[in-house]
Amino acid sequence: MRPGVLIFWLLAVPMVACALLVITSRNPLRSALFLVAHMLLLAGMFLSLSAQYVAAVQVVVYAGAIMVLFVFVIMLLNLGGAQKMDAAGLGWALGIAMSLGLAALFVGTGVWKSGLHAGKATAKTLAQGGTAQAVGFALFDPELPWLFPFEVASIVLLMAAVGAIVLAKRKL
Template sequence: MVETVLFWVLAVLSIATALAVITNRNPMYSVLLLVVNFFCIGGLYLTLNAEFIAVIQIIVYAGAIMVLFLFVVMLLNLGSEKSLEPAFDAKKGLAFLLGLAFLAEMLVAMKDFSAIGSAKETFEYGKVEKIGLQLMTQYVYPFEMISVILLVALIGALMIAKKYN
């Protein structure tokens, strides 16, 4: 019962804030509304027993990424909103229609989608211990290899930022 109420509150709130993000005129408000949206989605993950993803969602998205967004918005120093107003052309109309088609398809696909595995199994999967165990056994190779991506990104950042004499 509590779960159902929680789900509906979070679901409606997250859709409402997502709509507000893209309709808001002030980019600063958009970013802040996006934080609310991320929190709602984090809450939705919790109702699905995915504790780990919920925590990561808050720390990474609502924390780190949003700070980046805020900085970028402030650095860009966006002036009048007029310049941001996009003109509607055939390309965008087509993209919109295709997006609608994709949304419709996803909805149809979800209608007859049965959850994989039993609920108990799903409950187990979301736990931090379970994920940690998987990461350190079955997925240890990809897990360690992610460090290479980070290293490469680090080298790239250095290369761009470094002053060579």
């Protein structure tokens, strides 16, 4: 087995297991910890896809900032594990059926044998396409369409920060 294939399976199997544990754990805090593990494994997957910069952002922003926010709110609300928080009976069956139906749709469209036409990937894009330098140059290149979405993202983040304060603060 080639090392790349081995790494893929070593990352993919725990990743799916962690995702399943997130949705089967009764305790939300345990779900959050499994989600952290899931995101760190995904960062490893990004590394194996030679997207180093995105992997670093994934660890810092997702596994760091966003998950701290989750754990903070779980602690703040302090609900305890006693509350039953799963849909019962029909709702549960419908949810699983929905998920399996979606899976059947994906399999039916043949996502893994779609016959993607060969791209322009070369050894050079693989070696250098994921560094912070390459991503930054593409992001601010006036020839490419990414500059405007980047600026809009900053406005979205500002609006989210203001909105979160307005929603959660008792008295402004």
